[in-house]
Amino acid sequence: MYWVRRIYDSIIDVSDVRDSEKSINLVRFEEKAAYDPTDIEATAHHVFDEAIAVHTRGWVRPNIYHKKVVRGKLTDVSQTSVERRLARLCFLLRHVKAACDDALRGGLTLALLCDNPEARGSTKDSNNNGNGKRGKRMKVAKKILGAGFTIAGAADDEKPDKKHGENEEGEGEGEERSGDEV
Numbered sequence: 621m622y623w624v625r626r627i628y629d630s631i632i633d634v635s636d637v638r639d640s641e642k643s644i645n646l647v648r649f650e651e652k653a654a655y656d657p658t659d660i661e662a663t664a665h666h667v668f669d670e671a672i673a674v675h676t677r678g679w680v681r682p683n684i685y686h687k688k689v690v691r692g693k694l695t696d697v698s699q700t701s702v703e704r705r706l707a708r709l710c711f712l713l714r715h716v717k718a719a720c721d722d723a724l725r726g727g728l729t730l731a732l733l734c735d736n737p738e739a740r741g742s743t744k745d746s747n748n749n750g751n752g753k754r755g756k757r758m759k760v761a762k763k764i765l766g767a768g769f770t771i772a773g774a775a776d777d778e779k780p781d782k783k784h785g786e787n788e789e790g791e792g793e794g795e796e797r798s799g800d801e802v
């Protein structure tokens with residue numbers, strides 16, 4: 621089957637991937653042989669079957685998971701063509717290994733992937749961008765902490781001062797809380 625072979629080749633191709641180099645989804649395809657080739661072939665068949673099912677039966681999962689995009693860059697450009705849907709899936713699987721993980725997991729994630737590859741790809745890009753920004757913030761925080769600075773919430777001077785009569789809630793001993801305080 622032509623399309624199953626193309627899907628399979630797209631899943632295993634790591635030559636032009638948009639995932640970060642530390643992405644576990646990419647590492648599973650590059651360094652470790654984490655997936656058995658027969659599992660990947662079975663996944664390629666599942667992707668093909670699910671893409672066909674989008675055109676024959678439509679969305680059959682709970683509607684809470686389905687978002688029909690009617691305009692913008694996330695519209696389903698392959699709504700009227702199975703061949704175009706399969707080509708868009710191959711493109712996404714070739715460039716986004718997190719989408720391959722969706723396919724290998726099957727179920728709802730596979731259904732979302734096949735229903736609208738553009739929207740799923742955008743979700744993956746958005747997650748990559750957010751994770752990249754968080755990683756940069758974490759790197760800066762580690763440098764600051766490594767230089768001997770402390771983060772305000774963990775400062776020693778904010779611990780309860782029992783010597784001067786503060787309890788763990790920061791209130792003086794003997795003080796009573798009125799009902800108005802929240």
